[in-house]
Amino acid sequence: MIYRTKGAKETKDLAKKILNKIDRPNPKKGLVVALEGELGAGKTTFVQGLARAFKIRTKLKSPTFSLIKHYEIPQSKNFKILYHIDCYRLKDHRDLAVLGVKDILASPENIILIEWSDRIRPILPKKLIKIHIDHISQNERKLSINFY
Numbered sequence: 001m002i003y004r005t006k007g008a009k010e011t012k013d014l015a016k017k018i019l020n021k022i023d024r025p026n027p028k029k030g031l032v033v034a035l036e037g038e039l040g041a042g043k044t045t046f047v048q049g050l051a052r053a054f055k056i057r058t059k060l061k062s063p064t065f066s067l068i069k070h071y072e073i074p075q076s077k078n079f080k081i082l083y084h085i086d087c088y089r090l091k092d093h094r095d096l097a098v099l100g101v102k103d104i105l106a107s108p109e110n111i112i113l114i115e116w117s118d119r120i121r122p123i124l125p126k127k128l129i130k131i132h133i134d135h136i137s138q139n140e141r142k143l144s145i146n147f148y
């Protein structure tokens with residue numbers, strides 16, 4: 001599905017709108033939402049919108065330096081913890097192994113949002129939600145969302 005937004009708020013509102021499609025039980029493992037797009041496309045902005053939709057109150061900052069951040073989800077049909085991973089600084093998936101990412105991906109109570117997910121593709125599940133954000137103009141973005 002393709003959406004267009006004008007401004008960060010609209011991208012956050014869109015995240016809220018698609019929460020219902022995302023927030024459903026995952027029988028076997030964690031749900032991965034893979035975010036692609038250039039620097040400044042709006043990946044972190046989208047994650048912030050989704051965190052707000054889950055009623056997470058902590059202000060979500062980009063994990064560019066910490067790599068992985070996690071937040072307890074107070075209100076969800078399925079998930080307990082939202083993980084936010086930014087692979088921008090990674091060369092490949094082996095860099096993540098030490099951080100216990102396999103365990104994080106294994107639990108069906110986790111939703112894992114991953115920026116620059118292409119860099120760790122070999123360890124991602126085949127079933128994932130893919131969001132590609134294209135920069136159209138200063139405030140316009142095109143979001144292509146593929147549900148599995």
Ligand SMILES: Nc1ncnc2c1ncn2[C@@H]1O[C@H](COP(=O)(O)OP(=O)(O)O)[C@@H](O)[C@H]1O
Pocket residue numbers: 005006007008009010011037038039040041042043044045046062115138139140141
């Ligand atoms: N339609 C839009 N959707 C998302 N962000 C937008 C939009 N228009 C402008 N912006 C701005 O673009 C920037 C996106 O930054 P960020 O979400 O950190 O990008 P990324 O994580 O992809 O590098 C923010 O400053 C945001 O306010």
Ligand SMILES: [Mg+2]
Pocket residue numbers: 043044062086115
């Ligand atoms: Mg970012």
